[in-house]
Amino acid sequence: MAQGVFFEDIEVGRIDRFGHYEVRREEVIDFASKYDPQPFHLDDEAAAKSHFGRLAASGWHTGAMSMAMMAKFFADVGYASMGGAGLDQLRWVKPVYPGDTLTMEIEVKAKRRSKSRPEMGLLDQHFTVRNQHDEVVMTYVATGLVKVREP
Template structure:
């Protein structure tokens, strides 16, 4: 188990990998972001994206899942007060394989027994191209 004291500014953690399927893109978008370029392959071909793309919110949820698996599940995480930035840099398409990294940027005491860590998550496709990034804040329990 990692506590607030175990993380340091500049630490980089590799976030595992996941492949994105057409079915997954369609399912998520139909439920949560039903824009034509996410749910209709014909409309998507005539869009500026020239094909079906994943919702940015799906991409963000993939990044969060990888972060939870690689960092939070083995930590004293007690939640987040929010995200400062979220940017979608490149579309995610069916068949893409995504992987990422998380870099700790700032560290400061928050209140008794809790420290606040700020970090940047970056998600890349199989070609090493940045697809999205966010800067977020996390609260972690201290050892004392």
């Protein structure tokens, strides 16, 4: 992956919209069986009797799907990502169901150079995940680490 988007290139207020993740039933069940084995993530009958009304993806799975979209986007544009320093304010706003198609948006809210690591900058970012109806299904705030062009 060629790196072409560095800390210096990113402006506060920048909004990137990207992704296309088709949620598959088999993946919902597989993820839940390994990491969130609750009946409404595993069984149609149990899910129908729950507040979800049908089989729903785990919120943690929704987070993993958003990470897959983000990693692909970063690779496609050459984003000089160095990982993340954490996330806050995670909200699962609406359920995600098999058959949904997810997209993402990242807005840069603030940026600053690292005082202890001159080779990186920190971005405060707001993430929004939407379904195919443009309904928000998940939001969170995260601190991203991005390589600076010249420390």
